[in-house]
Amino acid sequence: MIAEFGLAALWLAAALAALQMVAGFLSVRAGEETELAGLIRPAAVVQGVLVSLAFAMLIWLFAVTDLSVKLVAANSHSMKPLVFKIAGAWGNHEGSMLLWVTVMALAGALIALVERRLPERTMQATLAAQGVVSLGFYAFLLFSSNPFERLPTPAAEGMGLNPLLQDLGLAFHPPTLYLGYVGLSVAFSFAVGALLTRQVTPEFSRAMRPWVLGAWIFLTIGITAGSYWAYYELGWGGWWFWDPVENASLMPWLAATALLHSASVLASRDALRVWTIMLGVVAFSMSMVGTFLVRSGILTSVHAFAVDPERGSFILALLAIYIGGALLLFALRASTINEGERFAVASREGALVFNNVMLSAILAIVLLGTLYPLVTEAFDVRVSVGPPYFNPVGAIFTVPMLVVMAIGPLLRWRQDRLDRIRNETALVAALVLAVIVLVSLIAQVSILPLLGLALGIGVGVGSLLPLWGRKLTRVPLATWGMVVAHFGIAVALIGMASESAFSKERLAAVEVGQSTTVGPWTVTLVGVEPVAGPNWTAIEGRMAASYAGGEPTVVDPQARSFWAPPQQTTESALVTRWNGQLYAVIGDRAPDGRWQLRLWWKPFVPLIWLGGLLVALGGMLALIGRVMADLKRREVVHRMASRRAEQEQLA
Amino acid sequence: MSAMKAKHQRLVLVVLALVAIVGAGLLATYALRNQASYFYLPEQMLADPPAVGQAVRLGGMVEPGSLKTDADGVTLRFNVTGNEDSRVPVRFSGIAPDLFVEGSGVVAEGRLEADGTFVADNLLAKHDENYVPKELEGMSQQQAARMAEDTTVGLE
Numbered sequence: 110m111i112a113e114f115g116l117a118a119l120w121l122a123a124a125l126a127a128l129q130m131v132a133g134f135l136s137v138r139a140g141e142e143t144e145l146a147g148l149i150r151p152a153a154v155v156q157g158v159l160v161s162l163a164f165a166m167l168i169w170l171f172a173v174t175d176l177s178v179k180l181v182a183a184n185s186h187s188m189k190p191l192v193f194k195i196a197g198a199w200g201n202h203e204g205s206m207l208l209w210v211t212v213m214a215l216a217g218a219l220i221a222l223v224e225r226r227l228p229e230r231t232m233q234a235t236l237a238a239q240g241v242v243s244l245g246f247y248a249f250l251l252f253s254s255n256p257f258e259r260l261p262t263p264a265a266e267g268m269g270l271n272p273l274l275q276d277l278g279l280a281f282h283p284p285t286l287y288l289g290y291v292g293l294s295v296a297f298s299f300a301v302g303a304l305l306t307r308q309v310t311p312e313f314s315r316a317m318r319p320w321v322l323g324a325w326i327f328l329t330i331g332i333t334a335g336s337y338w339a340y341y342e343l344g345w346g347g348w349w350f351w352d353p354v355e356n357a358s359l360m361p362w363l364a365a366t367a368l369l370h371s372a373s374v375l376a377s378r379d380a381l382r383v384w385t386i387m388l389g390v391v392a393f394s395m396s397m398v399g400t401f402l403v404r405s406g407i408l409t410s411v412h413a414f415a416v417d418p419e420r421g422s423f424i425l426a427l428l429a430i431y432i433g434g435a436l437l438l439f440a441l442r443a444s445t446i447n448e449g450e451r452f453a454v455a456s457r458e459g460a461l462v463f464n465n466v467m468l469s470a471i472l473a474i475v476l477l478g479t480l481y482p483l484v485t486e487a488f489d490v491r492v493s494v495g496p497p498y499f500n501p502v503g504a505i506f507t508v509p510m511l512v513v514m515a516i517g518p519l520l521r522w523r524q525d526r527l528d529r530i531r532n533e534t535a536l537v538a539a540l541v542l543a544v545i546v547l548v549s550l551i552a553q554v555s556i557l558p559l560l561g562l563a564l565g566i567g568v569g570v571g572s573l574l575p576l577w578g579r580k581l582t583r584v585p586l587a588t589w590g591m592v593v594a595h596f597g598i599a600v601a602l603i604g605m606a607s608e609s610a611f612s613k614e615r616l617a618a619v620e621v622g623q624s625t626t627v628g629p630w631t632v633t634l635v636g637v638e639p640v641a642g643p644n645w646t647a648i649e650g651r652m653a654a655s656y657a658g659g660e661p662t663v664v665d666p667q668a669r670s671f672w673a674p675p676q677q678t679t680e681s682a683l684v685t686r687w688n689g690q691l692y693a694v695i696g697d698r699a700p701d702g703r704w705q706l707r708l709w710w711k712p713f714v715p716l717i718w719l720g721g722l723l724v725a726l727g728g729m730l731a732l733i734g735r736v737m738a739d740l741k742r743r744e745v746v747h748r749m750a751s752r753r754a755e756q757e758q759l760a
Numbered sequence: 761m762s763a764m765k766a767k768h769q770r771l772v773l774v775v776l777a778l779v780a781i782v783g784a785g786l787l788a789t790y791a792l793r794n795q796a797s798y799f800y801l802p803e804q805m806l807a808d809p810p811a812v813g814q815a816v817r818l819g820g821m822v823e824p825g826s827l828k829t830d831a832d833g834v835t836l837r838f839n840v841t842g843n844e845d846s847r848v849p850v851r852f853s854g855i856a857p858d859l860f861v862e863g864s865g866v867v868a869e870g871r872l873e874a875d876g877t878f879v880a881d882n883l884l885a886k887h888d889e890n891y892v893p894k895e896l897e898g899m900s901q902q903q904a905a906r907m908a909e910d911t912t913v914g915l916e
Contacts, residue, residue, distance in 0.1 A: 466776065466777050466781070473788065474784050474788045477785065478788065481792050485796075491798065491799035491817075492798050493797050493817055493869075495797065501791070616834050616853060618832060618833020696854075696855030699829050699834070
């Protein structure tokens with residue numbers, strides 16, 4: 110009954126999306142207040158409620174393990190801990206697509222409820238565009254990925270959830286990324302609405318900006334968390350693999366970063382109109398490409414839940430319709446957008462344009478590297494593309510971008526002279542050179558990590574300079590956001606460079622009682638014991654790790670075996686110090702009875718994720734600053750309106 | 761100069777952006793042709809071996825009975841088989857991935873040595889019951905059947 114209720118709610122929501130689309134386009138076409146126009150906002154709001162209900166139903170089905178539902182039987186198990194039963198609701202293809210439309214419908218409901226800044230006609234076009242996008246995803250869900258499908262006879266027991274996914278990270282990782290993807294779909298709808306009604310104005314940019322910022326924050330958190338998950342769960346000691354699935358989240362992030370900066374220029378200076386619209390289309394395209402790569406089964410990874418060519422074609426068709434349609438609209442309308450305000454090369458806008466172009470170039474490089482294996486496969490040549498491609502080629506554009514990023518925020522809007530900021534520039538340049546010289550004197554470091562360290566420190570100091578000589582309590586929240594986010598990039602960069610420059614690795618077979626060393630650490634294998642969890646058994650290596658002869662810390666990495674489904678995972682153990690992390694993994698037992706240990710000492714590696722979190726925090730500060738400013742503006746408008754009404758009454 | 765520039769600023773921006781992005785595209789295409797690592801099945805590697813030291817991937821099944829551990833306890837040696845009689849010896853130092861056992865599918869990343877041994881830096885085994893390395897599609901019937909058996913463990 111619950112499943113049927115959920116399905117009915119989904120169908121109703123799809124019908125409302127169709128209504129929203131038709132009513133929206135008709136009203137935009139009529140160009141005047143029609144009766145239909147009154148339906149658009151309520152349709153979006155009710156849709157949000159209905160889809161949330163459907164999603165709640167699915168969670169309920171998973172929580173009670175209703176094995177008559179195909180999806181539950183295929184992905185859950187009655188013996189699983191409750192939290193993983195619930196998280197399992199979106200740990201599969203159908204459930205994750207339902208989560209996607211839930212987030213999308215809620216976003217649509219939210220704009221319908223609160224966004225009043227734009228001309229009503231632009232809002233109608235925006236919501237109509239949102240209706241088109243949602244309708245495609247409803248169709249996908251209802252026709253090829255129905256999460257509420259029943260089994261003819263209920264299964265006796267569920268098949269379980271991939272143990273790699275039985276981790277608290279799963280509860281947060283997909284929703285976070287989806288919030289990011291969907292936020293970009295809202296930005297896309299705004300861009301289409303603005304194009305359709307020829308309203309590419311600073312107001313449009315201000316209305317769109319919180320959505321881009323929000324999407325960007327979630328993508329940042331999602332990427333950071335995904336990277337940390339891969340680091341500790343996969344047991345290979347790496348934190349970024351240039352895996353297509355990782356790239357699928359990096360590409361929208363790059364596009365959103367560019368969009369964020371160009372939307373800022375449009376909002377404060379009324380320049381870069383066409384470019385901002387273009388980036389809005391590109392950013393959403395990258396979300397769709399990401400969804401296509403991950404969900405179509407074209408890639409094999411822990412994310413590709415099921416291989417089903419029909420679904421792949423469906424998403425590809427959606428991708429073609431949305432992106433093709435948007436680009437066509439763009440081509441037809443771009444020439445009617447007037448050129449915005451002009452600016453000099455040496456200005457804040459100039460620096461932002463430079464970084465935008467560099468980000469787009471990096472995006473192109475990642476996209477080509479990700480798609481290349483898929484293209485060659487069509488010609489029956491199987492290749493894989495990895496760090497030897499991405500690192501150096503990406504660096505060609507990342508390095509100049511970082512250089513400009515260090516000093517760009519110091520430039521004034523519209524027109525400035527580089528010699529005005531020569532002291533700051535000299536300071537940053539001196540620091541970068543000093544780090545390069547010092548590090549290459551004391552250690553053998555290859556070129557990319559060396560540049561990374563130097564630029565990390567340069568950007569770190571440069572990012573704080575905009576605060577120099579200002580009264581800190583008077584600095585607007587949005588400026589704090591920029592400073593913190595840029596500083597976070599620097600921190601992450603130092604972590605990445607340090608990890609690749611100074612990591613030490615030790616692989617050894619060790620008897621119980623013996624020791625081995627890695628970097629400044631001495632690790633003694635104290636014992637190996639079997640342990641059991643709710644749905645797994647494991648061997649656990651007990652090790653005493655001491656840093657530079659100090660008090661030992663006990664760490665216990667495990668090699669776990671799950672039985673439903675049968676699979677093994679490596680649970681690494683970490684010791685975090687202020688200056689780095691010890692990473693320990695236990696492997697198989699050699700035939701002579703010794704145990705395989707793999708140890709890494711990774712100096713300053715936690716800075717990578719700390720930096721990522723700082724970037725997200727910066728985004729949050731900026732978002733709060735913008736939203737508060739908007740609320741204040743609304744209050745002023747409201748107060749002025751009521752005062753005017755009072756005066757009129759008096760008169 | 762500045763008057764001309766102001767007049768055509770939008771055009772200049774568009775051209776610059778196009779140059780940068782097309783440049784990135786060309787650079788990427790050039791680098792991809794040199795840096796992509798190609799995938800080999802054992803029979804392909806025997807018939808037409810890659811240059812010694814070139815980064816490639818080798819995919820196949822771990823031949824049952826061939827898995828040995830060296831005296832240091834961390835070096836594994838095994839054969840990867842493709843169709844029946846083709847096998848490539850592989851050496852790997854490290855902790856084998858989850859679910860790496862004899863008879864399972866594997867993709868080894870590494871390079872061929874002069875003596876014909878494939879030295880793997882990394883082994884990719886299947887992560888879970890739904891995961892079959894893409895590269896292993898199109899293997900022989902017998903192996904496909906074995907793979908199918910593998911992938912349906914736990915299903916009645």
